[in-house]
Amino acid sequence: MQTVYPFGGNAPHDDPRQRDKTVTGGKGANLAEMASIGLPVPPGFTITTEECVRYLQAGESFRDELKAEVAKALTHIEAAVGKRFGDAADPMLVSVRSGARVSMPGMMDTVLNLGLNDATVEGLANTSEDERFAWDSYRRFIQMYSDVVLGLDHGLFEEALEIVKEDNGFYADTELSADDWRSIVGQFKGIVEEEWGKPFPQDVHEQLWGAIRAVFDSWDSDRAKVYRRLNDIPGDWGTAVNVQAMVFGNMGDTSATGVAFTRDPATGVRAYYGEYLINAQGEDVVAGIRTPQYLTHAAREAAGAKAPSMEEAMPGAYGELARVFDLLEAHYKDMQDIEFTVERGKLWMLQTRSGKRTAKAALKMAVEMVGEGLIDQSEAVRRIDPMALDQLLHPTLDPQAPRDVLTSGLPASPGAAAGKIVLDADTAEQWANRGEKVILVRVETSPEDIHGMHAAQGILTARGGMTSHAAVVARGMGRPCVSGAGAVSIDRNSRKLRIGSHELSEGDEITLDGTTGQVMLGIVPTVEPELVGDFGTLMVWADELRRMRVRTNAETPEDCRMARQFGAEGIGLCRTEHMFFEASRISAVRQMILAEDEAGRRRALAQLLPEQRADFTAIFEVMAGLPCTIRLLDPPLHEFLPTRDEEFAELSDATGLGVDHLRRRADELHEFNPMLGHRGCRLGITYPEIYEMQARAIFEAVCDVQAASGKAPLPEIMIPLVATRRELAILKALIDRVAEEVFTEKGARVDYLVGTMIELPRAALMAGDIAQEAAFFSFGTNDLTQTTLGVSRDDSARFLAPYVDKGIFPRDPFVSLDIEGVGQLVELAAERGRATRTEIKLGICGEHGGDPASIAFCEQVGLDYVSASPYRVPIARLAAAQAGLAAGK
Ligand code: ADP
Ligand code: MG
Ligand code: MG
Numbered sequence: 001m002q003t004v005y006p007f008g009g010n011a012p013h014d015d016p017r018q019r020d021k022t023v024t025g026g027k028g029a030n031l032a033e034m035a036s037i038g039l040p041v042p043p044g045f046t047i048t049t050e051e052c053v054r055y056l057q058a059g060e061s062f063r064d065e066l067k068a069e070v071a072k073a074l075t076h077i078e079a080a081v082g083k084r085f086g087d088a089a090d091p092m093l094v095s096v097r098s099g100a101r102v103s104m105p106g107m108m109d110t111v112l113n114l115g116l117n118d119a120t121v122e123g124l125a126n127t128s129e130d131e132r133f134a135w136d137s138y139r140r141f142i143q144m145y146s147d148v149v150l151g152l153d154h155g156l157f158e159e160a161l162e163i164v165k166e167d168n169g170f171y172a173d174t175e176l177s178a179d180d181w182r183s184i185v186g187q188f189k190g191i192v193e194e195e196w197g198k199p200f201p202q203d204v205h206e207q208l209w210g211a212i213r214a215v216f217d218s219w220d221s222d223r224a225k226v227y228r229r230l231n232d233i234p235g236d237w238g239t240a241v242n243v244q245a246m247v248f249g250n251m252g253d254t255s256a257t258g259v260a261f262t263r264d265p266a267t268g269v270r271a272y273y274g275e276y277l278i279n280a281q282g283e284d285v286v287a288g289i290r291t292p293q294y295l296t297h298a299a300r301e302a303a304g305a306k307a308p309s310m311e312e313a314m315p316g317a318y319g320e321l322a323r324v325f326d327l328l329e330a331h332y333k334d335m336q337d338i339e340f341t342v343e344r345g346k347l348w349m350l351q352t353r354s355g356k357r358t359a360k361a362a363l364k365m366a367v368e369m370v371g372e373g374l375i376d377q378s379e380a381v382r383r384i385d386p387m388a389l390d391q392l393l394h395p396t397l398d399p400q401a402p403r404d405v406l407t408s409g410l411p412a413s414p415g416a417a418a419g420k421i422v423l424d425a426d427t428a429e430q431w432a433n434r435g436e437k438v439i440l441v442r443v444e445t446s447p448e449d450i451h452g453m454h455a456a457q458g459i460l461t462a463r464g465g466m467t468s469h470a471a472v473v474a475r476g477m478g479r480p481c482v483s484g485a486g487a488v489s490i491d492r493n494s495r496k497l498r499i500g501s502h503e504l505s506e507g508d509e510i511t512l513d514g515t516t517g518q519v520m521l522g523i524v525p526t527v528e529p530e531l532v533g534d535f536g537t538l539m540v541w542a543d544e545l546r547r548m549r550v551r552t553n554a555e556t557p558e559d560c561r562m563a564r565q566f567g568a569e570g571i572g573l574c575r576t577e578h579m580f581f582e583a584s585r586i587s588a589v590r591q592m593i594l595a596e597d598e599a600g601r602r603r604a605l606a607q608l609l610p611e612q613r614a615d616f617t618a619i620f621e622v623m624a625g626l627p628c629t630i631r632l633l634d635p636p637l638h639e640f641l642p643t644r645d646e647e648f649a650e651l652s653d654a655t656g657l658g659v660d661h662l663r664r665r666a667d668e669l670h671e672f673n674p675m676l677g678h679r680g681c682r683l684g685i686t687y688p689e690i691y692e693m694q695a696r697a698i699f700e701a702v703c704d705v706q707a708a709s710g711k712a713p714l715p716e717i718m719i720p721l722v723a724t725r726r727e728l729a730i731l732k733a734l735i736d737r738v739a740e741e742v743f744t745e746k747g748a749r750v751d752y753l754v755g756t757m758i759e760l761p762r763a764a765l766m767a768g769d770i771a772q773e774a775a776f777f778s779f780g781t782n783d784l785t786q787t788t789l790g791v792s793r794d795d796s797a798r799f800l801a802p803y804v805d806k807g808i809f810p811r812d813p814f815v816s817l818d819i820e821g822v823g824q825l826v827e828l829a830a831e832r833g834r835a836t837r838t839e840i841k842l843g844i845c846g847e848h849g850g851d852p853a854s855i856a857f858c859e860q861v862g863l864d865y866v867s868a869s870p871y872r873v874p875i876a877r878l879a880a881a882q883a884g885l886a887a888g889k
Pocket of ligand 1 (some may be wrong): 042094095096097098109110112244245246247249257258281282283339340341350351659
């Protein structure tokens with residue numbers, strides 16, 4: 001297998017391995033690619049990543065064959081440039097550049113001007129007729145080589161240079177003369193000898209092999225290892241080495257070096273974008289020693305800068321560069337990030353790659369490139385990272401506005417929110433009702449805070465992780481949330497809070513950035529998301545490409561409306577318990593729970609019926625014609641119980657029962673492990689009147705909406721926490737009976753389905769049996785993950801992060817489905833369900849329905865739909881389209 005590939009000059013470039021990043025690295029593959037389409041690339045050669053792996057495995061030693069191949073490849077460069085490596089009269093110089101498959105911090109920095117020594121520097125001065133340039137290049141080489149190959153402290157060289165500049169009153173490097181550089185070279189060599197214990201290597205071959213060795217060794221540097229671990233890059237990829245003839249941007253005022261993008265990577269606007277420096281080399285542009293100048297006339301004008309743009313200062317080379325930009329875009333069909341050098345008016349290309357970009361720019365470019373005929377719609381859909389859309393779907397802080405940051409917590413739910421601090425949910429609701437914008441600040445939140453979370457613009461908690469109650473509920477509602485901000489301490493008595501050294505009171509204004517986790521003093525202005533334009537166009541294309549439907553998890557008409565704007569095609573999960581927490585109902589709910597007998601429960605439920613019916617009517621009006629999965633009451637009853645004295649007193653007034661009696665009833669309902677306790681369908685089995693009331697409310701509401709508008713939705717009534725067929729059979733019979741009663745009363749019929757959540761391992765295993773009763777399955781992957789792993793989501797924050805760090809789970813299994821484990825249960829249940837009932841509807845309603853990797857899995861097992869919180873609906877639409885494209889291949 002060839003391990004050294006020449007490029008440029010008259011090299012062949014026809015071996016596909018040479019243009020394969022896994023073989024020649026990103027830089028090497030693209031250099032060969034550019035050379036093969038006739039672009040001006042200085043000749044050179046690439047040593048493959050495979051050779052690096054071999055070298056490391058062989059205990060850091062080179063094979064003899066490699067030595068021979070490198071010697072041969074050097075003659076390729078020599079022939080192409082007409083100079084010889086190490087020739088004292090007319091030397092060829094090279095750069096040595098690392099280049100892994102993906103660009104990777106931690107890898108060796110490039111060494112430029114390799115091949116200079118005390119003899120060749122004189123030759124270079126002669127042939128270039130520029131002594132200053134030759135000595136400047138030599139001192140650069142010693143400086144870089146000492147730093148990156150010999151590992152000497154670069155500060156020593158910088159200091160020595162600073163002293164010379166200060167002594168002579170020079171400001172810029174360009175002011176130094178040939179003699180200045182010559183004396184600096186002398187000093188640098190002295191530093192090397194002192195620090196390294198040997199003179200600076202004069203043998204050019206020793207220089208070259210030293211640099212190649214340093215590149216290979218850098219693959220196993222600590223920095224590189226850390227980066228690989230954080231970014232899931234395998235340790236056995238290795239890095240390639242590129243050795244390339246030098247071209248010089250530091251040969252006077254007709255020479256320059258620069259970096260550019262073929263389009264603006266921040267906005268996506270189709271305009272060349274970049275910077276260059278006259279009479280400079282390599283990293284000078286990014287090193288900040290001199291201020292770089294703009295590439296184009298227009299950009300210079302827009303910035304109000306004086307120094308001439310490249311377009312103005314070097315029109316010839318600029319014209320050539322613009323031509324190359326267009327060729328590269330046409331070839332790669334993507335925006336390119338480019339490095340170039342101009343030597344005495346001639347342009348040379350040193351690097352190209354597909355450039356990084358913001359989400360906004362990615363959308364704009366993808367849509368415009370379809371318009372330009374560069375790519376097709378499916379490629380545009382493939383190119384956008386679904387998660388990046390999150391940045392675009394929420395109001396964001398005006399990037400221009402100043403920020404007075406108080407502290408930072410976890411970026412639990414994205415978007416920006418500003419308002420007055422309130423310290424409890426009731427106050428949040430009251431203030432919001434009188435038109436104030438509020439931020440709910442709590443130590444942590446619980447189900448009782450839902451109404452306050454809804455009323456607030458955003459939520460800040462002192463405790464809790466990314467999957468805490470506050471975080472999950474806030475994401476579901478689309479409320480920005482910063483959780484676990486440890487610097488926040490709340491004093492409930494004085495109604496004040498401290499954030500670090502700041503003391504704040506209820507009513508003071510703060511701003512949250514749920515995308516970064518920042519908490520700021522005062523109101524920072526925001527900008528609204530744009531759902532039209534490029535975003536809208538791309539979404540239409542995505543919709544044409546996906547098979548799976550996308551529904552939403554929503555339980556209020558506002559959320560439903562929002563979700564429909566985001567493109568939801570139904571409700572995948574409407575939880576009914578949140579409706580029970582509302583202030584106007586909680587008393588009736590508590591009376592129902594604490595009632596001694598069925599008659600007492602029925603009395604309380606009769607009060608709730610009209611309220612539930614009104615809830616469903618409002619939702620069904622918004623969801624006309626679409627399927628709506630409604631989950632009957634699920635949580636353990638004790639979550640609704642009073643805890644404070646006033647609440648007991650109030651309840652006692654309402655029921656005429658003594659406070660002591662009520663407390664005793666409440667104690668009786670206490671559970672040791674409520675997640676596995678008296679909840680879900682177990683409530684329906686023991687207190688059928690609860691589900692009866694809920695079913696009645698649903699059917700009455702559908703009939704009413706049907707009568708009023710003729711556009712009823714399709715209710716899909718979902719029974720939670722089913723483990724056996726018999727549970728579902730009993731409850732389905734109950735629902736069918738209530739349906740018939742309502743239809744008779746109303747003199748009208750509507751369609752409906754009864755199905756179940758699959759959220760217990762037993763239900764997954766017995767899915768074939770359960771499907772006898774179920775018209776649909778919805779995978780409740782939150783609970784299915786809890787019950788399969790035996791891990792409580794609410795208690796996992798403490799150990800899940802270390803688990804992920806140690807690679808026990810690749811990702812938080814509550815965020816991204818554990819495909820290997822929990823996924824098996826989903827797949828098996830889907831198969832068994834379909835085997836019993838071919839047309840069974842299958843969907844997912846856990847948090848995972850908004851996670852692209854989990855969505856790809858849902859496509860593979862053939863689910864009919866995924867369901868995500870309203871703000872995640874566009875992400876799910878795009879991810880479903882990508883999953884469809886991947887499956888179609
Ligand atoms: P990085 O991966 O850090 O970008 P590069 O290998 O691209 O490192 O080198 C950095 C810079 O050095 C390049 O952008 C270019 O300006 C300069 N450079 C590299 N090789 C050469 C060369 N053969 N001739 C002139 N300049 C070079
Ligand atoms: Mg670099
Ligand atoms: Mg580079």
